[in-house]
Every structure is written in structure tokens, then in C-alpha cells.
Amino acid sequence: MAMDKECMLLLPSVCALLADSNKPLPDDTSLEKLLDRLTELSEAVEGVSLPESCPCLLDFLSAVTHNTTCDPSILSFALKLGGLMAATEDGFTAVQERSTLDLSFKVQHWQDAGLWEDPCVRIGWIHGFRRMLLHPKALCFFVLSDSTKPLLQLQRDASLFVASAASQLLAHILLTYQETLHEEDGSTESQYTHVIQQTTDYMKASLPPKDRTQIAPSLQVLQLLAMILNRAGPPLRDQLLQAVASSLEDVVEVGYSQLTPALMDIIMSVYSSNKDEGAPHHAVSRLLSAMLNANKAADFLHAAAAFLHGGHHDPVNTTLAVKVLLMPLHVCIHNSLLATVSAGDEHHVLMAAQLKSKSAFVSLICVSLRNAPQIALMPPDVLPCPPASIVLAVVSLLRACSGHHSSGCSDEAFRCLLASGKVQKCALEVLASLSGSPGANNTMKSVFEVLIQYMKNPDWDPTVLHKSYKAFIQWMNICTSFPQQLREDLMTTVQKRVCDPRWEVRDSSVELLGQLAGVLALKSEDLPSTSTPLLRAALQDPESYVRASVIAALARTLAPSWQQGAAPHQGQADLVRRLLDILSEDTEGFARRAVVRYFISWFSSSPSSSPLLLDSVRCVLSLGSVDLDWEVKVHTLELAELLLDSVLSGRPGYGENGVGRSYEPACALHTRTNGPDATLDAALGFLVDQGVISALLRCLVDCDRPVGLKASRLLISIRDTVCPLLADAGDERTAMATCVSCVLPEEIRKMLERTPGDQDGDHRVGVCQVLTSLDLDQRSVLLSQSSDHVHNSFLSLLQDIMSARAAHSHTDAGQEVVVDCY
Incomplete structure (x- = not known):
């Protein structure tokens, strides 16, 4: 940027005003903004230093340096500005020639004036040097002035x-x-x-x-x-x-x-x-x-964790770090993790001593657990035991937490672990991560046993149950099949948890069913037949979070049948009606968002359309585009975009009556014939009938910026894809054939009335006429700007500083001055 003439004329007045003032500006950010502007100027004008382009800044710096009655905020600004002006060798020389640099950055000068005690001055001194110290002259000045x-x-x-x-x-x-x-x-x-x-x-x-x-x-x-x-x-x-x-x-x-x-x-x-x-x-x-080898357990354990977390390898220290991190697990369960370590080992003695304090030992065992997944993946020559032993150690730890006192667990360790929610949560997270460790398949029976045990306990904290579910899904990913007994145990448990009085437990339970459906689909297996009725019943849940999770779980459960193109049955039609009722009547946005995402998933998964799907999409577009929740509207536009892309790219299954026909891609229509045929006109008509155009135009004038922005971009896409083909054909009948008069929002109608050109009295206009009449590009640019975007300029900043100082000088003490400094 270059400073314009008006700024060049006003800047000396601003500098003089600031130099003569012994009071701060009412807006304490204006000086920082001025410094930012001057920094931009110094970086933009290549080969020209600030002292040369703005000599009034040198006068300002000289005046402030010698005026020890200035307010500390202005002194701080001057020091930062001095560093900025001296940031180049030419600028440094220019400032030094005025004999102001030595005095500005002389600490004794500010100490004698009693100003060094103010942190603003000290910060200004530091930042000034930071801006200046970019060349050898500045370093020499720093050292010779004894500033170190x-x-x-x-x-x-x-x-x-x-x-x-x-x-x-x-x-x-x-x-x-x-x-x-x-x-x-x-x-x-x-x-x-x-x-x-x-x-x-x-x-x-x-x-x-x-x-x-x-x-x-x-x-x-x-x-x-x-x-x-x-x-x-x-x-x-x-x-x-x-x-x-x-x-x-x-x-x-x-x-x-x-x-x-x-x-x-x-x-x-x-x-x-x-x-x-x-x-x-x-x-x-x-x-x-x-x-x-520190003499405190917490110190050597945290040191080992930091070292392994850094991902580095040291032949001497890596093995020691692994041993140190496994020590808490070894002390807890006395298994074969560290078979070669004796009870007299120094690390073992220091760690065992921590059992006297439950809180201290729990913290250490959690450090050990959090590093277990990384340790299990390390080379065999570093590991003191097979990775499967680490998995089984975590399983034993979870059993001890739930009250199972094994022979390998000492009374002191059992006391520390019993019902420790912190250890349970940490161990469950770690168990989920260990599903990817070598040899994990060999421990699967023990893992599922302890997880089902945790799921069955209704007294656990909801977070413990949630983490049990997550671990279960992770281990199901590596499970080659879903044994019948495991199915029965799981469904029996989930049926009870879905009725839990705590909404967090109900929410986690229905999420589990949806996640399990996704895992089983990859294995070409189905969920138990009782899961879908269970989810449908849960749509009546009084908590909106749960209803939203149920809808998401239903989408994942039904996805395989959608992908196979199965014809909808009566139960699915009833479900659709219930979901549309939620979209139109539910008072909470979470559930309504989930409904729109459900239809996005259905539309994306289905290889061809069905009357039920198309009718549902039309209804969702109508309801979603006028929803009070902006996220619902954005999701609705995502659904509209899917339908739009399907029609204009020639996806099969979208034609008259919604089935049995596909459109050629719009780009192919122009190249195949001398002009667009009726297919494009029918495609536009289909988009209007489905409510796509109506939804986009409504959202275009929505008060929520993300909604309007997405709508404008989709309308531009339609305009740029379709309208040029119609214009090239010179077929006005086709351009006017698709009537959208019945779907124009009132705001759009008013825009069109202000647009030059003849309009029919009944506003019978075509899609292309609407899109070309609206200034979509300009609207998209404005909507792309952040919500706090306002016009600002260097000149307005200088004017604000001048007016603020004038107002401040005529204001009684204690009266607030409001400054609008962009």
C-alpha cells in the first residue's frame, strides 16, 4: 500500500498532537492500529524507508523522547515506532543522525524520569528492539548500548x-x-x-x-x-x-x-x-x-512418557523408557510384563511406594496406560513382553476396578483401583486403541468378556459406559464374525440401557447400534432384527440429543438396504412420515438437523429414486428452507445440491414421475445437437417441481450469512451451467417455459420489480430470467466477507485519532468518550 495525499497531509498533525499530549487516547487500541498501518507501509514501499517517506515521524520520535511528561502508552508507541523506522540499515542511519536512537533506547533515561516502572514503557522498549534487530548495525547498537x-x-x-x-x-x-x-x-x-x-x-x-x-x-x-x-x-x-x-x-x-x-x-x-x-x-x-533414573517415581515416569511421545529413538534410553512406563502396570497386577525385573529393582521399589497414596498412584497408572498403545507397536527388541500381554494387563486392570480381586493384585493395588472412575475411563480408551496392536486377535475373548461385563453394570458413570461402547466397536472392527452368544448378550444389554433414566446412557446406547450397523455392513452381516424396532421406539425419547442420535442410527442401519435398491415397504413409509413430523414439529434443532441428514444419506446411498424418496425430498426442501435453525437450512441446501448435481450430471432415476428416466448431462446437450432439446427444459421443470429453485431463492435472502452464501453459489452454478446453453440456442420459448412465478419469495419479487426491463403483470418468469436478473455474483462476494467486515482506511484512522483527541480535551473528567475507530 502507498500513503495517499490526504494521509500525507494529515499524518504530521496527528504526530504533533500525540507528541504534545500527556494523556492517553480514549481508545487505547488506536495506537496499535496506527502502528500496524505504518508497518504495512514500510513493507510495501520497497527501497524507501519510513524516515524518508514520512519525515514527520522523526520529528515525533524526537519530541516524545525529550518529553518525559508524555503518557506511557504514547511513549510505548514511540519506542515501537523507533524500532520500526530503524529496521533497515538506511532507516537506522536516518534515525541515528537525529540523535534520538541513543536516548530512546537508553534504559537509564527512562529510569531517571520515573517511567521505567510502567510496564507499557518496558514493553515498548522490548518490542522496539524486536522490530529493529534485523541487521548488523542494530546488533552493534544493542551491544554497545549495554542493552543485554x-x-x-x-x-x-x-x-x-x-x-x-x-x-x-x-x-x-x-x-x-x-x-x-x-x-x-x-x-x-x-x-x-x-x-x-x-x-x-x-x-x-x-x-x-x-x-x-x-x-x-x-x-x-x-x-x-x-x-x-x-x-x-x-x-x-x-x-x-x-x-x-x-x-x-x-x-x-x-x-x-x-x-x-x-x-x-x-x-x-x-x-x-x-x-x-x-x-x-x-x-x-x-x-x-x-x-x-530420577529418585522420584513421578519424575522418571513423566520423563519416559515425554521421550516416547516425541517419537525419538535412543539405543540406550528407549528400552529404559519402555520399562519405566510399564512399571505401574507391573506393580498393579504382577503379571509377566517385566519378568526380568526383581522386587528389589530401584524403579520397582520407588513405584511400589506410591501405593500408599491412592491419588498419586492413580495418576501414575494413567500415565502408564496412555503410553501403552504406542509401546505395544514398538519393535520386539525393545519390548520386554509380547504386545498381547499388555492387552491382557489392561483387561486385568479393568476387572480389578470393577471389584474382581485376582491373586496377582496386591491388597494395596486393589484398594487404589477399586471403583476408580479415572482409571476405568483411561483403561477403556487405551483398550480401544490396543485393538490395532500385534496379536490382538488372541485376546479377543477376554476383551469382549470384560466389555460386556461393563455394559451390564447399570451403576457405572455414563462416561464409563460410553467408553465401553467405543471400545466394543473398535474391537468389532477386527472381529472376523459376530458370534451368536455375543449378539444375544449385546442386545439384551442395550435394550436395558436404552431405557436408562439417564439420557447420556440412552444416547450412547442408540449411537452404539448405529456404529455397529456400519461395522457389520462392511462384514456383510446384519444387525439383530430387534435393533430397528428398538430404534423406532426410541424416536419418542423426551431428550432431543437422544432423538437426533436415534435418527442418525436409523440412517446407518437402513443404509445397506438403500444401497441395494430395495423397494420401500410400509414400515419405511411410516418411518418417513414420523421423520417429517419431527422436521415440522420438533422444538429442538438437534433432531430436525438429524432428519435432514437422514434424507441426505438416503439420497446419496440410493442408486435410483423412488416415489417415496422424491416426495420426501420435496417435503424436506419445503420445510427445511424455512426452518428457524440455520444449520437445518444449510443441510437442506446440501440436499438440494445433491438433487441438482444428480439432474445436471445425468444420474439415472430422475425424470417424469420421479422414476424410470435419466437426463443427459447438461454439458452434453449442447454438443450433441445444434440447440438444447426438451430434456434440459424438463430437467429445469423437474427442479422447480421438486422445490429446489424455490428453496434456493428463499435461502438466498435468508438473514443467516452461511445460508445465503451457499444458496447464492448454487444458483450461480445453475445459471452458469444451464443458461448459456439456452442463450446459445436462441430459443426464447425454452427460456420462458419453466414458470417459477408461484415459488418466488416476496423479497425476490421485489428485486425483480426493481430490475429494468419489461415484466408480465403476473410475474410469469423463467428460471434463467430470474437468475440473470439477480446480481448473484455481487451478492456472493458480499456474503463471503466475514460478519464483522466493515470499511476501514488509513485516512479514517487518522481522522478518528484527531477527533477523539479533540473530543477528549473538551470532556469533563470521568465522562466516557465513545470512539468508533474502525
């Missing part, structure tokens, strides 16, 4: 925003200049080395924490180090690691658990940045080993 010291002090600032910005700036300096250092001269390298040295000295002085009061500063240093190492190249990465390696090991030795995540972030950062360079730095491998 205050920047390091700001790492521990009382304001979290200031401390975070300071960390970002320090990381920016180290990472930006490491990439260009080899292109620069020796003096730049010397300045850069100076920053690195001061940074590492600061890090070593902060690590490890001397006591608990020093944990927060140490944590900040660790987070900063992880941020830098994540992007650092070999020279910088090696310098940092060499400097702080022993300090990091001391942090592990101190044993503050709050620092474990940050330590693992450092390790993972190095592993990630080093993945293409072979083995990781030896200091990091040694640090990881120390973490995996």
Missing part, C-alpha cells in the same frame, strides 16, 4: 507479559543472527559472541534453584533454553549445551518435580533439531538417562 544486561533482567520481570516478550526478544537475537553470521564481518561476530556469553552466564547463575523460592526463575530459564534449542543450529546449540550441561544435571539432582516438564522440553528440542544429524548431543543423552 537490562534484557536479561527483564526475563524475571514481575509482569508476565514483559517477561515473555523479553524471552522472545533474546531468542530472536540468538536465532536471527546465527543464520547470517557467516556473511558478516568480524565485528558482528564479536558482538554476537558477547550476547551468547552473557546469556549463558545468566543461565548458569540461575541453575539449579538454590531453594523452593527460586523455582520460578529457574523454570523461566529452562523454558527460554528450550525455545532457543528448538530452532538452534549446530554451532549455537553446541555452545549452549556445553555451557549449561552440568547445570542441567544439577537441576535433575535437586529433584524439583515442577521442573521436569521443562527439562524434557529441552531434551525433546535437541532431539527434534538433531533428527537429521544422527546421534543427539552426548550431554543431552546423559541428561535423559539422569531423568529416567
